[in-house]
Amino acid sequence: MAQATSPIPETALPSAGLTANPAGLSRPGALAFITPGLILIVVFLAVPAAWTLYLGVTNYALFGPQASHPSFVGLANYAQALHDPLFLSAVVVTVAYVFGSAVVGQMVLGFALAWKLRQAPAWMRQPIETLVLFAWIIPAAVVGFLWATFYGPPPQTGTLNTVLHTQVNWLYQFPIPALIVFNIWRGTAFSMLLSGAALNTLPPSYLETARLAGASGWQQLRDVVFPSIRGTLLTNLLLITLWTFNDFTPFNLTGGAIPGATTLPIYIYHEAFEFSLFGLGSAMSTIMLLINLIIALGYLWVLRRTAR
Amino acid sequence: MAQVRIEDLTVQFSGGTRALDRLDLAIEDGEFFALLGPSGCGKTTLLRTIAGLVLPSAGRVVIGDRDVTRLPPGDRNVAMVFQDYALYPHMTVAENIAYPLKVRRVERSRRQEMALSVGASLGLGELMERRPAQLSGGQQQRVALARAIATRPDVFLLDEPLSNLDARLRLEARTFLKRLQGELGITTVYVTHDQAEALAMAHRMAVMDRGVVRQVGTPVEVFQYPANLFVAQFTGSTPMNLLPARVDKGALTVGGRRLPFPSGSYRLREGDRVTVGVRPEYMDLSTVERHDGLPGRVAVVESLGVTSLVTLEGEGISFQVVVPENRAPRAGERGWAVADPARTLLYDDRGELIRAF
Amino acid sequence: MSTRDLARLDAGPRRAHRLVNRVLTYLFLVLVAVFFVVPVLWLLTAPFNRAPSFTVSLSQPTLQNFPDLFKNPYSASSLLNSAIYSLGSVVLVGGCAGFAAYALSRVEVPGRNLILIVLLLLSSVVTGSAAIVPLYFIAFNLHLIDTVPGVILLMSGGLLPAAIFILKDFMDGVPGSYEESARVFGANPLQILRDVVAPVVRPGLAVIAVWIFVNAWGNFLIPFVILRNPALDPASVQIFSFQTSGGQAVLRTAAAFALLYTLPAVVLYLVVQRRYGFRFYGGIKA
Numbered sequence: 026m027a028q029a030t031s032p033i034p035e036t037a038l039p040s041a042g043l044t045a046n047p048a049g050l051s052r053p054g055a056l057a058f059i060t061p062g063l064i065l066i067v068v069f070l071a072v073p074a075a076w077t078l079y080l081g082v083t084n085y086a087l088f089g090p091q092a093s094h095p096s097f098v099g100l101a102n103y104a105q106a107l108h109d110p111l112f113l114s115a116v117v118v119t120v121a122y123v124f125g126s127a128v129v130g131q132m133v134l135g136f137a138l139a140w141k142l143r144q145a146p147a148w149m150r151q152p153i154e155t156l157v158l159f160a161w162i163i164p165a166a167v168v169g170f171l172w173a174t175f176y177g178p179p180p181q182t183g184t185l186n187t188v189l190h191t192q193v194n195w196l197y198q199f200p201i202p203a204l205i206v207f208n209i210w211r212g213t214a215f216s217m218l219l220s221g222a223a224l225n226t227l228p229p230s231y232l233e234t235a236r237l238a239g240a241s242g243w244q245q246l247r248d249v250v251f252p253s254i255r256g257t258l259l260t261n262l263l264l265i266t267l268w269t270f271n272d273f274t275p276f277n278l279t280g281g282a283i284p285g286a287t288t289l290p291i292y293i294y295h296e297a298f299e300f301s302l303f304g305l306g307s308a309m310s311t312i313m314l315l316i317n318l319i320i321a322l323g324y325l326w327v328l329r330r331t332a333r
Numbered sequence: 334m335a336q337v338r339i340e341d342l343t344v345q346f347s348g349g350t351r352a353l354d355r356l357d358l359a360i361e362d363g364e365f366f367a368l369l370g371p372s373g374c375g376k377t378t379l380l381r382t383i384a385g386l387v388l389p390s391a392g393r394v395v396i397g398d399r400d401v402t403r404l405p406p407g408d409r410n411v412a413m414v415f416q417d418y419a420l421y422p423h424m425t426v427a428e429n430i431a432y433p434l435k436v437r438r439v440e441r442s443r444r445q446e447m448a449l450s451v452g453a454s455l456g457l458g459e460l461m462e463r464r465p466a467q468l469s470g471g472q473q474q475r476v477a478l479a480r481a482i483a484t485r486p487d488v489f490l491l492d493e494p495l496s497n498l499d500a501r502l503r504l505e506a507r508t509f510l511k512r513l514q515g516e517l518g519i520t521t522v523y524v525t526h527d528q529a530e531a532l533a534m535a536h537r538m539a540v541m542d543r544g545v546v547r548q549v550g551t552p553v554e555v556f557q558y559p560a561n562l563f564v565a566q567f568t569g570s571t572p573m574n575l576l577p578a579r580v581d582k583g584a585l586t587v588g589g590r591r592l593p594f595p596s597g598s599y600r601l602r603e604g605d606r607v608t609v610g611v612r613p614e615y616m617d618l619s620t621v622e623r624h625d626g627l628p629g630r631v632a633v634v635e636s637l638g639v640t641s642l643v644t645l646e647g648e649g650i651s652f653q654v655v656v657p658e659n660r661a662p663r664a665g666e667r668g669w670a671v672a673d674p675a676r677t678l679l680y681d682d683r684g685e686l687i688r689a690f
Numbered sequence: 691m692s693t694r695d696l697a698r699l700d701a702g703p704r705r706a707h708r709l710v711n712r713v714l715t716y717l718f719l720v721l722v723a724v725f726f727v728v729p730v731l732w733l734l735t736a737p738f739n740r741a742p743s744f745t746v747s748l749s750q751p752t753l754q755n756f757p758d759l760f761k762n763p764y765s766a767s768s769l770l771n772s773a774i775y776s777l778g779s780v781v782l783v784g785g786c787a788g789f790a791a792y793a794l795s796r797v798e799v800p801g802r803n804l805i806l807i808v809l810l811l812l813s814s815v816v817t818g819s820a821a822i823v824p825l826y827f828i829a830f831n832l833h834l835i836d837t838v839p840g841v842i843l844l845m846s847g848g849l850l851p852a853a854i855f856i857l858k859d860f861m862d863g864v865p866g867s868y869e870e871s872a873r874v875f876g877a878n879p880l881q882i883l884r885d886v887v888a889p890v891v892r893p894g895l896a897v898i899a900v901w902i903f904v905n906a907w908g909n910f911l912i913p914f915v916i917l918r919n920p921a922l923d924p925a926s927v928q929i930f931s932f933q934t935s936g937g938q939a940v941l942r943t944a945a946a947f948a949l950l951y952t953l954p955a956v957v958l959y960l961v962v963q964r965r966y967g968f969r970f971y972g973g974i975k976a
Binding site for chain 3: 046047048049050052054055056058059061062063065066068069070071072073074076077080085134137138141142144145149152153155156157158159160161162163164165166167170171172173174175177181182183184187188210218219221222242263264267268270271273290293294297298303306307310313314317318321324325
Binding site: 384385386405406407408409411412413415416417419421422423424432433435436437484490 | 865867868870871872873874875876877878881885886889890892
């Protein structure tokens, strides 16, 4: 340790911490870099989020006496939400929507595309990538518009019914599958990009070794690819799960008027804006946040477990 | 130009591992000094501590007459060439060379002029507008050197600059670098794990192991008189023969055979256990029995081109001899390995060289 | 049967197998392409049809829908406003996220990943509808109602965490020796970020810029809530008023507007894709 004769007291120096920090960024320096973003996050993210949590335990409403003097109602909003069959059905719809479109749909299709496009010739790869990306780039309002016309119910027969020669009101008769197909279309690009990036980090020798050993395509995926890019796939899963959970775009298709297609964000919007029950809406948002939190913690747990 | 002094330097990482342990070293002005050792020995940490990229837990770094221990890297007037060269991919060769001057607020026209002249002197004149990705490994290495030279540093710090080159290019670059250092006369600290590189290039070298210096000396000293078994094993292109022996009535018993003492006189007592060290290059192979030779059967013959490396199995020991290619024996033959007494070394039971007097 | 015959017998099915595999792969890719292209076709036909229906058709081709569209004074202004809000967000969020991501990438902060994930969680709450009331109050107290900066600032909270998260991955991929060599030359952290790291992660910055732009460009809720002056409305709000009025006459202009509203985002993407390649660095890992 430090000698008595040493001109530097040991405590005055970070013990070789600079190896981990090639930028030579001191802690105050790092803080200065983070501060602008941090201020924005505190004012426009943390405060409104905390405020939402607070509203959840009040009877706040947009109009009437509760607008100026909301009172504390404890967990009454939560009790009301959990006894509301429509809320519970919205939870079920949302879980089905998230599971079907994000976890299964976007994830599987996104990875499959990234995997298959690696082997495809460039003239095929680039246009397909661009098409998939377009679906992600087009503004939500336009996307809602496009899919409302695509599913167009009779009498305004949409493209799907025209092609199939049917007269089906897809969004009413098959609300959840219709939304799932829509959201797979909308969001696969992100999973494709992320999977593609992860696959690019894979040393070619890994796959060559497996191929020389006679592994089939599926065996290569299971034994070499998935274990190597697990971290990225999990991160992708987390991001698309959270995004889909809170996705408001289905509103653009349904106008929020189809019961079987009412996801949580749409239902909360109803309660908060149409019935002006902000306390209740906030409580429901908090429940949604808790579900998201559990998903995120589960993700962290799996990540930590597989990292060993 | 400056001397570099390392005094009682300790670097301890946050995990508790001690990369450098109370290290002292003095590098002379204008000297080409190599830090040699296996990976993890602390040589790169020492270089980075001189650069200021790692802060020591205790001790001092003095460059010239300035104590730089607490100065940030940019204020030390040193230049460093990294193993991967760290050339900026978005800048041309000229911009790369001029970038340190830009940081030092040298005026634009002046720094372009300096970059061009340094680049030209290293044979990069035609390449100044290219980007690093368009250069070969050897060219990239020269750009990295030019960028370091352009800052006119007091000290050059080179971190394995040749290790990314292929074998032939490495030899050319070695010669080039040694000549360049001689012409510039800038104090140079050179980190390498390749003992041949250190021997070929350095004026003096330090052999490091687990955070301490095991020997400092000229290449000739280190090669001919390794101060301990670690240095003995680490230097030389073929490993030194190290054979357990015992002092017995004015001679050495090795592998059941009595051999004469090496030249010089030693303070040893009867029955002392020692290790006899002799490089394969300093041994001769006889096909007829010699009383001063170690007998053995030829197990392997490896051609080294001009010479051959012969491995012999003796009584409970094996040893290697380098012979001229025209005298290479065949596997299975018997032979007697005779050590050059002037080049035979003795190590005590702690592995330290026993010096003759 | 000789071994050679056996080998030939074996090679036949294997080659056939490979052929089937290839055909299936192409079939899959073609089906995917069809799936992704069909819903967009309406956007390419309806704006040019005198009497568009919900089906893809060009029965009565015309360009008249576009001049008709600009008879509404807010058509042009809303597109301009969208550009201002989106570019403002790119600068503000991209800048703040860049600095923060760099610091987080280089300085060890205990629980860094957990903090980022919690922020991601909160950001999805804040972009939801329930937080609109608090956001409205914050905008009100900071005098941001009906202002351009108000729209940009209120959107930033929802965009920053993901932008930091994704940018940090690009920053993590920059070799430490780049920065170390710059430090030995005497560059300070700001110079290193500006001269070395930012240019090296340019593809990442481009991806994030597109991502921020597209999100801000499509954001409906925040401008809808804090803007009262229709002259400040962005296209996302304007298209809503086209859609809600309904009727065949409006469908023409709505379709034309939808196309104009989509084009800038698509063009931006294509430009970035061409110049930098639109991809993530190494697959983001927490």
